[in-house]
Amino acid sequence: MPAIQNPSSLRARWIIWGAFALALLVAPWVFSNNLSITILCQIGIAIIACLSYNMLLGQGGMLSFGHAVYTGLGSFIAMHALNAATGGKPSVLLVVMLPLIGGLAGLFFAVLLGYVTTRRSGTTFAMITLGVAELVFAMSLMIPEFFGGEGGISGNRMTEPFMGITFGPQRQVYYLIAVYTFISVAAMYAFTRTPLGRMLNAVRDNPERVEFVGYNAQRVRYLAFIVAGFFAGISGGLAALNFEIVTAEVVGAARSGSYLLFTFLGGATFFFGPIIGAVLMVLAFVLFSELTKAWLLYLGLIFMLMVMYAPGGIASLIMMNVRVAAFGRLRELLGHYLLMAVTGVVALLGLSALIEMIYHRQLEGAGAPALRFLGMTLDGGNALHWLAAAAVAAVGMASFEWARRRFARRWHVVQEYIEHEIKKREVAA
Numbered sequence: 228m229p230a231i232q233n234p235s236s237l238r239a240r241w242i243i244w245g246a247f248a249l250a251l252l253v254a255p256w257v258f259s260n261n262l263s264i265t266i267l268c269q270i271g272i273a274i275i276a277c278l279s280y281n282m283l284l285g286q287g288g289m290l291s292f293g294h295a296v297y298t299g300l301g302s303f304i305a306m307h308a309l310n311a312a313t314g315g316k317p318s319v320l321l322v323v324m325l326p327l328i329g330g331l332a333g334l335f336f337a338v339l340l341g342y343v344t345t346r347r348s349g350t351t352f353a354m355i356t357l358g359v360a361e362l363v364f365a366m367s368l369m370i371p372e373f374f375g376g377e378g379g380i381s382g383n384r385m386t387e388p389f390m391g392i393t394f395g396p397q398r399q400v401y402y403l404i405a406v407y408t409f410i411s412v413a414a415m416y417a418f419t420r421t422p423l424g425r426m427l428n429a430v431r432d433n434p435e436r437v438e439f440v441g442y443n444a445q446r447v448r449y450l451a452f453i454v455a456g457f458f459a460g461i462s463g464g465l466a467a468l469n470f471e472i473v474t475a476e477v478v479g480a481a482r483s484g485s486y487l488l489f490t491f492l493g494g495a496t497f498f499f500g501p502i503i504g505a506v507l508m509v510l511a512f513v514l515f516s517e518l519t520k521a522w523l524l525y526l527g528l529i530f531m532l533m534v535m536y537a538p539g540g541i542a543s544l545i546m547m548n549v550r551v552a553a554f555g556r557l558r559e560l561l562g563h564y565l566l567m568a569v570t571g572v573v574a575l576l577g578l579s580a581l582i583e584m585i586y587h588r589q590l591e592g593a594g595a596p597a598l599r600f601l602g603m604t605l606d607g608g609n610a611l612h613w614l615a616a617a618a619v620a621a622v623g624m625a626s627f628e629w630a631r632r633r634f635a636r637r638w639h640v641v642q643e644y645i646e647h648e649i650k651k652r653e654v655a656a
Contacts, residue, residue, distance in 0.1 A: 251408065271404040275411045277489060278415050280294045282458070300478065302473045308321070308328045317383075327461065327464070330464060337453045348444075382472075384471055427447055492507060492540055497542035560638070
């Protein structure tokens with residue numbers, strides 16, 4: 228007998244998907260300059276890539292260090308298809324179908340490489356994916372006929388006008404990416420509701436029990452790997468269309484590491500977590516990297532703190548507070564959140580000043596020890612500036628730890644109340 232949908236849950240789902248579609252539709256009009264639209268295009272591409280990676284990591288428990296192989300090879304095949312257009316002038320139909328060509332390429336290589344990769348699980352699986360990634364990256368420099376060598380291969384997405392569409396303006400490319408993003412996100416969400424998606428969760432949690440009831444755990448992992456490769460290829464095809472150039476970097480270990488890092492930061496245990504991670508990934512690479520040369524250090528510190536204090540990622544923090552709000556106890560935590568935010572900002576300012584002075588002194592400080600930081604001038608040759616930054620950092624960290632402990636005590640009280648309420652409702656039911 229089919230399960231009966233809760234009307235309120237179904238209504239909420241329609242509202243969420245409608246809001247997502249509306250956000251994709253109006254985003255380029257709210258953020259209308261060229262830089263903003265370019266960033267939005269990259270966010271859409273990254274959302275598909277991170278969600279496809281999370282099919283392996285979050286849903287299947289498969290830690291892959293080589294997911295960029297499938298996004299990157301999808302990009303290369305898509306670019307070759309674009310360049311194969313007659314006279315170098317592709318049709319609108321070809322450009323529209325280009326991401327699907329990339330998806331089919333990702334699927335093909337997932338079928339080819341995934342059978343060997345998914346024969347093992349756990350650490351062995353991770354090491355095999357790393358080996359495959361290094362192999363493909365080495366081949367990208369050894370076979371310039373396909374990969375284009377160090378310069379990569381480029382193409383031209385401009386088409387003959389068709390109903391005013393040429394895919395020259397970035398806004399037209401954005402809407403193509405937005406359509407693929409919405410369809411891909413919806414399809415990957417639907418996958419989580421299928422028997423294969425549910426069985427993938429079971430393989431992640433208890434593969435021995437899955438084998439005991441008659442399913443082949445390796446086959447489940449392999450099929451999921453193929454599906455993830457398809458969507459990764461779509462992301463790669465969109466990237467080729469957006470940037471009009473593909474280099475060996477797209478199959479490198481750094482790209483695979485970025486998918487892992489930001490999917491984890493967003494929250495691999497929730498479907499919308501990788502979407503948050505994808506937004507953070509683009510902002511980090513496009514904007515944050517322009518603000519400071521030490522951005523990778525900040526990123527590493529953030530990742531370390533998330534592993535220590537919020538291993539479920541940002542999505543888990545959101546859902547925990549949604550649970551508290553559902554029981555009407557969120558208001559009493561708002562003051563604690565504000566206090567932690569203020570003290571955290573103070574600590575961050577002090578630490579950032581120290582980090583920026585260290586970087587500036589090591590990289591550029593030989594001739595000019597002074598630097599501008601948040602509207603202030605910091606002098607790496609002045610001991611007073613070092614002492615002031617260290618004092619602000621120490622006071623901020625001590626205050627934050629005090630605020631965190633107060634919050635932890637209140638949080639414990641709230642959680643005890645929620646557990647008590649849940650038990651009371653179960654007894655009443």
